[in-house]
Amino acid sequence: MQIFYDASADTLTAALSGEIDHHCAGSLRAEIDAALYARTPKILVLDFSGVSFMDSSGIGLIMGRYKILHPLGGELILQDPAPHISRILRLAGMERLARIRTSRKEVVS
Amino acid sequence: MKILNEFRCSFPANSANEALARAALSAFLIPADPTAQELADLRTVISEAVTNAIVHGYRDTEGEVAVCLRMLPGRVLYIRVADKGCGIPDVAKAMEPLYTSAPEEDRAGLGFAIMQTFTDSLHVRSRRGQGTVLTMRRRLGVQHENEA
Numbered sequence: 001m002q003i004f005y006d007a008s009a010d011t012l013t014a015a016l017s018g019e020i021d022h023h024c025a026g027s028l029r030a031e032i033d034a035a036l037y038a039r040t041p042k043i044l045v046l047d048f049s050g051v052s053f054m055d056s057s058g059i060g061l062i063m064g065r066y067k068i069l070h071p072l073g074g075e076l077i078l079q080d081p082a083p084h085i086s087r088i089l090r091l092a093g094m095e096r097l098a099r100i101r102t103s104r105k106e107v108v109s
Numbered sequence: 110m111k112i113l114n115e116f117r118c119s120f121p122a123n124s125a126n127e128a129l130a131r132a133a134l135s136a137f138l139i140p141a142d143p144t145a146q147e148l149a150d151l152r153t154v155i156s157e158a159v160t161n162a163i164v165h166g167y168r169d170t171e172g173e174v175a176v177c178l179r180m181l182p183g184r185v186l187y188i189r190v191a192d193k194g195c196g197i198p199d200v201a202k203a204m205e206p207l208y209t210s211a212p213e214e215d216r217a218g219l220g221f222a223i224m225q226t227f228t229d230s231l232h233v234r235s236r237r238g239q240g241t242v243l244t245m246r247r248r249l250g251v252q253h254e255n256e257a
Contacts, residue, residue: 019131022160023124029215053131053149055156056223060215084149091226092219 003031012041013079017050020058029061033068042074049080049103058085059092066097077101112179114140119175122167122192130159130176130190137178138186143249150227151186151247157220158190158243164211165203166194166241184249188228193240200233 001024006013014032018024036044044065048054066076076098081089089100116137120126131152138148155176162174172193179187197203203210204225209218225231228245235241 019128021124021127021131021156022164023127025215053152053156055153055160056217056219057160059217059219063217064215084146084153088153088223091223092217 001028003028003035005035007039007041010042011045012036012039012043013045013047015047015050019053020051020061021053021055022057025057025061029064032061032065036065036068040072043077044069044074045077045079047079048082048085051082051085054081054085054088056088056092059088059094062089062094062098070097075099079103110181112181114180116178117176119173122163122170122172122174122194124160124163126174127156127159127163130155130174133176134178134188137180141180141184141186141249142252147247147249151188154224154227154245154247155188155190157224158188158245161220161243162190162192162194162241164216165197166192168195168211170194181246184252186247186249188245188247189242191240191242196237196239197233197235197241198237200235204233 001016001018004015012035014035062078069076078089078094078098078100080102081100094100116133118133120129134151134155135148159174175191177189181187202208204221206222207218209216224245228247230246232244233241
């Protein structure tokens, strides 16, 4: 999986793509963390618009990044998940850790 | 119970094969024409089951994961995922949401919760040192006729 980054002011956006499972979660984690520590943004946006599949490995990935950001006062935003990925995010209670938004409107406050 | 169709495969407990298991399930379900949501749910379920076998069953060891898919009458999909790994010492504990034996790998501990939510039944048989067999069933909705 390739990650595309966009950094502006205090926000780092990581656009994920393809399938997120246990097989690729380790390398994703290492890559995102390297960008996080290099830029120390206030807001990390994980853009799921290009993600076609995600299982609980993706939830672990989100929780782990939250644990890094939260003590530093940072915020995590999960952007544009497909409907079946939204279901897993809700099932895992991710709205308690992060804002879930579509590029048009917020779906979970 | 009569088995309408069956697919069996086994593969090394290599994480690259998680995607293979999802692809096999997708292909097996083509004749049943599931909805997008059913397909997404079931791909997630088999991914969780196979990942459990690889991460927890065979942690740091080699072994085989065996998958059996069956289509049963009434559009019931049967999924069995078996490993001959270390087994689960306490199945009830393992099924608690957020419990994981691998927190250092950012495992969320939600595999069983997802499998239970996305299937109609989940059965776990595990013996320490001998392995684990997960069997799940999910009834698919009524097949819609193709609209021209």
